[in-house]
Amino acid sequence: MKAGEDAEPFLGRWQAAGFVQHSTAFASHRLDQAKDVYLRWRQSKYALTRKQLLLGLGTVFFALVLLVAANRSSSTSGLVASSAANGVCSNARQNPHNIKAPLRPDVQRLTAFWPGVKHALDVGGRDIPKLDKPDYTYSPQGPTIWEFRARTDQLTPEQALKTRELHADFVRAIPPYPKKTFKGKGIVMLAGGRYSEYAVTALGVLREIGSTLPVEVWRRDQREEKHDWCREIEKEGMACRRLSDYMDTDLVDVKGGYEMKVLCLLFSSFEEIVFIDADNMALQRPELLFDTKAYKETGVILWHDYWKYDNIDWLDYIISNSPTRNENLWNETTHESGEIVWDKRRNWDALMLATYYNYYGPTLYYTLLNFNYAGWGDKDTFALAFRALQKPYHTVIAPPADAWERDKAGTRRIGMLQMMPGSQPPSATFFHVTTVKWSFREFVCEGCLPIWHTDQLGDAFVSYWEDPTSDLWEFLHNNLTLIEPGIDKWMPALPGTDDVPLDPEVVMWRAMEYGACRSKAWRHARTCMVARRYLVGTFGFSFVRASKPGVGVMEGNGEAWVPGMGEESCLIDPPIGRRRVVVR
Numbered sequence: 183m184k185a186g187e188d189a190e191p192f193l194g195r196w197q198a199a200g201f202v203q204h205s206t207a208f209a210s211h212r213l214d215q216a217k218d219v220y221l222r223w224r225q226s227k228y229a230l231t232r233k234q235l236l237l238g239l240g241t242v243f244f245a246l247v248l249l250v251a252a253n254r255s256s257s258t259s260g261l262v263a264s265s266a267a268n269g270v271c272s273n274a275r276q277n278p279h280n281i282k283a284p285l286r287p288d289v290q291r292l293t294a295f296w297p298g299v300k301h302a303l304d305v306g307g308r309d310i311p312k313l314d315k316p317d318y319t320y321s322p323q324g325p326t327i328w329e330f331r332a333r334t335d336q337l338t339p340e341q342a343l344k345t346r347e348l349h350a351d352f353v354r355a356i357p358p359y360p361k362k363t364f365k366g367k368g369i370v371m372l373a374g375g376r377y378s379e380y381a382v383t384a385l386g387v388l389r390e391i392g393s394t395l396p397v398e399v400w401r402r403d404q405r406e407e408k409h410d411w412c413r414e415i416e417k418e419g420m421a422c423r424r425l426s427d428y429m430d431t432d433l434v435d436v437k438g439g440y441e442m443k444v445l446c447l448l449f450s451s452f453e454e455i456v457f458i459d460a461d462n463m464a465l466q467r468p469e470l471l472f473d474t475k476a477y478k479e480t481g482v483i484l485w486h487d488y489w490k491y492d493n494i495d496w497l498d499y500i501i502s503n504s505p506t507r508n509e510n511l512w513n514e515t516t517h518e519s520g521e522i523v524w525d526k527r528r529n530w531d532a533l534m535l536a537t538y539y540n541y542y543g544p545t546l547y548y549t550l551l552n553f554n555y556a557g558w559g560d561k562d563t564f565a566l567a568f569r570a571l572q573k574p575y576h577t578v579i580a581p582p583a584d585a586w587e588r589d590k591a592g593t594r595r596i597g598m599l600q601m602m603p604g605s606q607p608p609s610a611t612f613f614h615v616t617t618v619k620w621s622f623r624e625f626v627c628e629g630c631l632p633i634w635h636t637d638q639l640g641d642a643f644v645s646y647w648e649d650p651t652s653d654l655w656e657f658l659h660n661n662l663t664l665i666e667p668g669i670d671k672w673m674p675a676l677p678g679t680d681d682v683p684l685d686p687e688v689v690m691w692r693a694m695e696y697g698a699c700r701s702k703a704w705r706h707a708r709t710c711m712v713a714r715r716y717l718v719g720t721f722g723f724s725f726v727r728a729s730k731p732g733v734g735v736m737e738g739n740g741e742a743w744v745p746g747m748g749e750e751s752c753l754i755d756p757p758i759g760r761r762r763v764v765v766r
């Protein structure tokens with residue numbers, strides 16, 4: 183399916199029926215502002231002559247024209263800060279921080295370094311040995327030491343030596359840091375295909391928690407674009423990037439796509455980057471990471487995974503870290519790469535080396551690093567680069583903590599919590615979801631179609647809400663939260679409070695409501711209703727009509743009003759500390 187054909191069918195029907203979507207919540211804030219101007223004018227106690235009245239009305243009209251004009255030009259020039267007129271309908275998603283989307287990049291300047299890097303990659307890859315990806319061999323205890331050692335035979339001493347020499351060739355050929363190429367601090371997220379659905383939540387969460395960093399959302403190429411979404415997120419200080427504009431994407435493995443992460447870091451216009459996976463939710467503003475001692479000292483922050491290394495024992499020898507093969511790494515803990523903080527200026531050499539490991543990852547380095555028992559891909563290539571260069575880097579000391587699925591503590595992990603470096607007691611800064619992906623489409627789609635060209639068009643799209651055999655069906659249908667309680671001890675304080683733990687589910691549903699109901703690119707009428715009923719019934723969210731700003735009237739005689747997708751409304755958070763947990 184091509185981009186542009188992927189609009190939701192129900193959206194089309196609404197439009198065909200002559201239904202006109204109300205102004206977006208954003209535009210309604212514009213009107214609030216205009217109304218403010220009007221009210222202030224009316225409240226002035228002067229008796230008005232007819233002339234003054236006309237003059238006043240003229241001013242109001244002029245203000246409106248200006249506001250409409252500002253709104254029109256907002257996608258290119260950034261936004262005028264919108265003031266929630268009354269506080270009732272304040273919504274972080276309307277960009278009150280006036281975050282500018284990163285400028286359209288000068289691709290020519292940003293890719294000037296690439297031929298040199300490509301040359302070094304070729305020099306370090308001549309007749310490079312290959313290893314097949316190991317079969318998936320998960321077992322609860324993990325592979326035995328005998329299995330580890332048996333694997334080492336896949337590489338002969340001659341091949342190991344050849345790989346070591348090529349590695350050294352590449353290190354010698356690393357081009358210098360390209361000055362005046364990258365600029366500023368920002369967030370990089372890799373989306374595309376199904377991952378774009380997850381990114382709708384993760385990007386929303388970033389703004390919900392108050393991050394003001396500009397964001398680049400990367401995809402492989404045009405095929406992976408969702409109609410109009412890129413234009414929509416510009417209003418929130420985010421911009422889409424296509425890797426195919428920067429390099430020949432046929433060079434990277436289409437199936438796994440693990441090599442794309444490092445390439446996004448490389449080509450991003452930002453110099454200092456927080457990379458975040460599309461299925462990873464920031465629980466604290468990522469900009470805080472740049473202020474940590476860890477980052478200031480090394481210019482890099484990595485996080486551990488759960489498992490120990492299960493690498494082929496030639497690895498240290500190959501990276502010239504040891505004159506012989508050894509098992510040293512097997513006692514060390516691996517990394518995950520759902521979040522990476524990187525200063526390209528200070529760590530360009532390590533980024534180059536990580537690029538090398540990923541470029542030859544699917545055919546060699548991923549298998550040198552991982553048994554494919556618990557992960558295989560880019561995850562450990564970043565730390566390996568620092569190990570090879572014997573350069574200091576920071577891995578967060580606190581191990582990841584677990585978030586379990588409701589009623590499945592200890593058996594079904596729903597996500598991993600990664601901690602803020604140096605926080606004591608450890609305070610989670612990322613919630614990297616694993617088995618269950620937090621996207622409104624996965625959770626509550628009702629009658630949705632598959633939308634990506636990679637989906638089998640003949641297959642129905644079945645959400646958890648529609649699948650009675652899924653674990654989550656019962657929870658979603660009974661207004662039950664999905665995460666097992668007990669994660670509060672890791673949670674940062676809810677912004678604006680001292681000690682109320684942030685509830686990640688509340689934040690994620692706020693972002694998912696936006697996707698299901700308000701985003702022009704993603705919304706879907708029936709799904710929106712399912713989502714809204716669930717978040718009202720489960721968490722105590724409520725709605726007020728946006729056409730009555732400041733009044734905050736609850737519709738329906740005190741009963742919760744659940745507006746349909748087309749009804750202009752503000753989403754009101756559950757009362758702090760009184761989150762409703764429905765017990766069976």
Ligand SMILES: *[C@@H]1O[C@H](CO)[C@@H](O)[C@H](O)[C@H]1NC(C)=O
Nearest residue numbers: 490508509510511512513514
């Ligand atoms: C790894 O740890 C085990 C158990 O503590 C120990 O017996 C072994 O010598 C260690 N190996 C290395 C290479 O440090």
Ligand SMILES: *[C@@H]1O[C@H](CO)[C@@H](O)[C@H](O)[C@H]1NC(C)=O
Nearest residue numbers: 659660661715718719720742
């Ligand atoms: C869940 O909450 C919604 C909204 O309050 C309500 O309409 C629905 O009946 C509730 N479902 C159950 C099973 O209680």
